[in-house]
Amino acid sequence: xxxxxxxxxxxxxxxxxxxxxxxxxxxxxxxxxxxxxxxxxxxxxxxxxxxxxxxxxxxxxxxxxxxxxxxxxxxxxxxxxxxxxxxxxxxxxxxxxxxxxxxxxxxxxxxxxxxxxxxxxxxxxxxxxxxxxxxxxxxxxxxxxxxxxxxxxxxxxxxxxxxxxxxxxxxxxxxxxxxxxxxxxxxxxxxxxxxxxxxxx
Amino acid sequence: xxxxxxxxxxxxxxxxxxxxxxxxxxxxxxxxxxxxxxxxxxxxxxxxxxxxxxxxxxxxxxxxxxxxxxxxxxxxxxxxxxxxxxxxxxxxxxxxxxxxxxxxxxxxxxxxxxxxxxxxxxxxxxxxxxxxxxxxxxxxxxxxxxxxxxxxxxxxxxxxxxxxxxxxxxxxxxxxxxxxxxxxxxxxxxxxxxxxxxxxxxxxxxxxxxxxxxxxxxxxxxxxxxxxxxxxxxxxxxxxxxxxxxxxxxxxxxxxxxxxxxxxxxxxxxxx
Numbered sequence: 253x254x255x256x257x258x259x260x261x262x263x264x265x266x267x268x269x270x271x272x273x274x275x276x277x278x279x280x281x282x283x284x285x286x287x288x289x290x291x292x293x294x295x296x297x298x299x300x301x302x303x304x305x306x307x308x309x310x311x312x313x314x315x316x317x318x319x320x321x322x323x324x325x326x327x328x329x330x331x332x333x334x335x336x337x338x339x340x341x342x343x344x345x346x347x348x349x350x351x352x353x354x355x356x357x358x359x360x361x362x363x364x365x366x367x368x369x370x371x372x373x374x375x376x377x378x379x380x381x382x383x384x385x386x387x388x389x390x391x392x393x394x395x396x397x398x399x400x401x402x403x404x405x406x407x408x409x410x411x412x413x414x415x416x417x418x419x420x421x422x423x424x425x426x427x428x429x430x431x432x433x434x435x436x437x438x439x440x441x442x443x444x445x446x447x448x449x450x451x452x453x
Numbered sequence: 454x455x456x457x458x459x460x461x462x463x464x465x466x467x468x469x470x471x472x473x474x475x476x477x478x479x480x481x482x483x484x485x486x487x488x489x490x491x492x493x494x495x496x497x498x499x500x501x502x503x504x505x506x507x508x509x510x511x512x513x514x515x516x517x518x519x520x521x522x523x524x525x526x527x528x529x530x531x532x533x534x535x536x537x538x539x540x541x542x543x544x545x546x547x548x549x550x551x552x553x554x555x556x557x558x559x560x561x562x563x564x565x566x567x568x569x570x571x572x573x574x575x576x577x578x579x580x581x582x583x584x585x586x587x588x589x590x591x592x593x594x595x596x597x598x599x600x601x602x603x604x605x606x607x608x609x610x611x612x613x614x615x616x617x618x619x620x621x622x623x624x625x626x627x628x629x630x631x632x633x634x635x636x637x638x639x640x641x642x643x644x645x646x647x648x649x650x651x652x653x654x655x656x657x658x659x660x661x662x663x664x665x666x667x668x669x670x671x672x673x674x675x676x677x678x679x680x681x682x683x684x685x686x687x688x689x690x691x692x693x694x695x696x697x698x699x700x701x702x703x704x705x706x707x708x709x710x711x712x713x714x715x716x717x718x719x720x721x722x723x724x725x
Contacts, residue, residue, distance in 0.1 A: 311577045315577060
């Protein structure tokens with residue numbers, strides 16, 4: 253009973269927060285509602301016993317991605333009136349995308365319930381006395397190791413790409429060369445001069 | 454009959470959990486109060502002053518007096534502030550610094566929630582701490598608070614990464630995410646010895662994460678007045694303060710669990 257109550261609470265808040273992400277006027281509020289939605293999704297994961305995924309969801313999406321969203325959104329100087337004007341213009345394409353996603357969702361659920369092979373793809377209750385971190389690692393590093401490596405490689409390329417795109421060397425910038433500074437010796441750069449009184453150097 | 458069943462399945466466990474929560478939180482808050490007292494005394498003697506010495510013997514009641522003062526003072530909401538977020542930020546900071554304690558093991562089996570992914574939970578909670586800071590800075594609608602929040606948030610997010618990597622190193626040695634298992638794995642030797650460089654990195658990152666000297670740049674008292682909580686007064690300020698100090702104790706607790714053998718340290722003398 254408690255689980256059912258928790259499920260409906262998490263599910264309701266997730267959907268309500270999702271609606272608020274789209275409909276709230278202030279983009280900062282949108283991002284904060286998005287965080288709420290992530291959080292409740294993590295709660296749903298905990299309810300089905302996937303605690304590792306739940307924690308990773310919080311660490312990655314809430315702890316890192318949403319922080320960057322919030323950073324960007326806060327720094328932007330957004331004109332809210334202008335933002336509203338395009339709403340009707342984008343409504344058809346947005347509705348179309350939503351419809352496509354809904355149909356896809358129906359396909360997935362339909363395959364689970366009607367097809368005979370589908371049961372294999374549905375969530376399997378993990379073997380007892382093994383934590384789901386272990387279970388995940390067991391398939392990730394054996395069966396799917398090449399896909400896992402490929403995903404890592406793609407991320408690495410994305411990272412290098414981001415660096416290449418943003419790194420530019422501008423001429424005329426004075427930079428500190430620490431090696432040069434450390435290798436300076438006082439004998440090379442300092443002359444000790446005996447100055448006669450009243451004459452100057 | 455039905456009532457007793459209801460009592461046994463729901464009410465009794467809830468009551469026990471609430472009692473356990475109080476058994477953790479009350480000593481924690483007392484520890485926070487006297488950590489501030491301790492800090493003030495130590496800094497005072499470093500600067501050849503006496504420090505708090507008026508309220509109570511040796512000034513021992515000073516933290517309580519400070520708490521009462523902050524409680525009685527007026528809460529000021531800046532007129533340009535986003536009121537809801539402004540009030541939520543200190544609450545969030547305080548709540549996050551408390552809920553992390555749910556998974557810290559105090560002795561073998563003496564832990565509120567012995568979950569499988571304990572260390573990930575701690576990591577997740579500490580990565581959420583940045584929201585209290587950002588929300589406070591943005592909702593205050595003040596340049597100083599906002600700049601302070603940006604600095605603080607940038608620092609916290611960056612050092613999160615190094616903490617994550619250090620945690621992974623420890624996990625590779627243990628093979629489990631459970632905090633009790635991590636402590637158990639240090640029965641023979643503390644991880645601080647074989648993983649000394651990681652221990653040092655973790656300690657430095659913990660200092661940066663809690664915005665303590667020498668990483669107290671976000672506070673910037675000379676140019677930003679005090680950082681993200683400039684606009685806060687009375688109890689809202691006190692919540693930030695309590696949250697920050699509770700976080701310091703939490704980070705020390707994490708260091709102890711990950712590297713210094715946790716509660717095994719106390720156990721050692723009886724077994725050897």
